[in-house]
Amino acid sequence: MAAAAALPAAAPAWAQDTPTDVVIVLETQPDQLDPCQASKSQVGKVIKQNVIETLTEIDPESGQVNPRLATEWSQVDDLTWRFKLRDDVTFHDGTPFNAEAVKYSIERTMDESIDCEIRVKYFGGLTLEVTPAGEHEIEVKTSEPTPILPTLMGTVVAMSTATPMGEITREPIGTGPYRLEEWTPGQQIVLTRVDDYWGDQPEVTKATYIWRSESTVRAAMVAAGEADIAPNIAVQDATNPEMDFSFLNSETSRLRIDAEIPPLDDRRVRLALNYATDRDGMKGTIFSDKVIPSTQHVVPGINGHNPDLTPYAYDPEKAMELLAEAKADGVPVDAEIILVGRHNLYPNSQESLQALEAMYEAVGFNITLKMTEAAEWYDLLFKPYAEDRAPNLFQEQHDNNNGDAVFTIFVKYHSEGGQSTFADAEVDDLIDRGGQASGEERTKLYQEAFKRIHEEIVPDVSLFHMVGFTRVNPRLEFTPSIATNSELQLSEIGFNNS
Structure with a gap:
């Protein structure tokens, strides 16, 4: 509680004006609030189903x-x-x-x-x-x-025709139960309730969003009554069972391997990275002990998830053997590889990369860690990639709570996908046919695609299906869910009478 004591004693500018106002402290400031970007978790937590609504x-x-x-x-x-x-x-x-x-x-x-x-x-x-x-x-x-x-259509949001075509806007105009009242960059975002909303009137009258990068500070603010909800706090800060909620969320973490650039274009090198990854060593330390080692970029329960795949074992000796074999064939395994991370991508995200850097260097890789802020990270996430880029491993976390692998598999792994780093005709064919199929055939085709991706292509180091921790002020009636990391619907918040 030392962090709580260090916070200012005076009432902050964002203090609740009425008992039905709430303050939500996020880990990072949204880089924009355009309706078109509502699938970004940092944007969706503020505006999705609050300001703008889906069909x-x-x-x-x-x-x-x-x-x-x-x-x-x-x-x-x-x-x-x-x-x-x-x-x-x-x-x-x-x-x-x-x-x-x-x-x-x-x-x-x-x-x-x-x-x-x-x-x-x-x-x-x-x-x-x-x-x-x-x-x-x-x-x-x-x-x-x-x-x-x-x-x-559950991803498509309705926006006013006053929203400019062909350019990004900072002023989302939607149909939701809240409107954007204020956005002071670097300070706060304020949403206020719409009196003539077409649906049921929510209890929250105003929501103020602020951001603090340190998980300890966010948790302490809720404990001190200065905030009401702190999504995405670190496992070491989730220490109060009366306030802290743990749940398996819909996020999966990985390192995307840039499989087009030597030495990462060699499958043996990509396999070596996987064998050099000690998932069990990070589980229960850097990550919660409830995370699930992953084999694919969708969580169990999503249509197309393949339950028959197994994570790569931690085998540093095998990793070194693969690197030696590749080096003997002229692969430049000593080349510098940039490990690209993002501050506050998830709790302990930088610490996880420091651990991975040490694991990879221990088997012979030449790794340089580079941390980025959200805006730069998003630029690197999508094509077109820089032609003169260095070989890189890209830290990523992906959310799919939409029930089907289509929301993941094309963008991540199809040769025309906006975040793919390889091209494989068989994978493309399976994804294309899966997208047009339905029922059991759709499931089977996506499962076959994930099997080939995991076992043959190896375009990533799949890490964990993640567990989220959210701290909630006891004055609220609110239970975080699998969707909380990508959208936080104010209409689902109530208030306790006591």
Whole structure:
């Protein structure tokens, strides 16, 4: 509690004005609040389903697709779906929510002149043609059969036609129960409740978001009553069972291997990295003892997850043998490899990389650790990659609570995926056929793709299915869930009477 004592005694500027105001302390400031970037966890925790809303809503526990701004849907033919829209909704700027607004929203999402993460992550390889079929009805035609389009619509957010096309905005205008009241960069973001929201009126009247990079400080602020929720605190700070919630979230961590650049273009080198990784040594120390060593970039329960894959064993001698074999064949295994990390990507993220750096150097790798801030990290995450880049391992954490591998496998592993670092015709074929299939065939094709990726291609060092820790002020009625790391719906927060 020393950290709590060090905090200022005077009431901070963000103190609750009324008992139904809340303060949420995040680990990092959002780099932007554009609706198109709501799939970024740092953006989604603030605006997704609060300021902006999706057409459908995916239950993170069951994967079931539920109505949100779209009330029902039906398949017209192999390529076309029809969606009926709510007729009692307006945007915060007073413009109507209707078919034309949804057409505009989808077209802006698919506009390649802006770096829209929703498009890159979820709609790679697809084109959409949107046609109003009445004031509150649309038809969406896809370039190839897409049997889970209603699920994909759970990622598409509605935005006012006043949102500029072709450029990023700092002022999201949505239909949600809250509007953006203030964003003072470096200080705070404030959302206020909308009185004429179309749905049930939430209890929270105002939410103020602030950010502190140190997990200890965030946890102490909640303990001291200066904040109400601190998502994503470190395991060593989750010490109060009355405030701290632990849950298996939908995040999976890995190191992405840049498999196009020597020496990482040699499969033996990529295998050596995996055999040199002591997952058991990091579990229960740097990471929670509840994390699950991973073999693929989707969590168990997601359609397409392959339960038959096993993590690579920790075998440093085998790693050294593979490196020696590669070196004998002329592979430049002594080349410097940059280990790229991001501050506060997850609790103890830098400490985990320091441990991995030591493991890799112990078997003969030449590793240099480079930590980045969020903006630089996001630039390096997506194509196009710099042509003159050094061989690198890229620290990443990926969230998929949407029920299907399509939200992961194309962007990460297809040759045309926005974050892929290799090209394999067989993997592409399995992903393409899986995306057009349904039922058991879809599951099987994705499982085959993950098997080939894990056992044959080896484009990453898969680490853990992660466990999240969130500290909640006892005055709130709120239980974090699998979705808390990517969206934090204020409408789910209540207040205790005591």
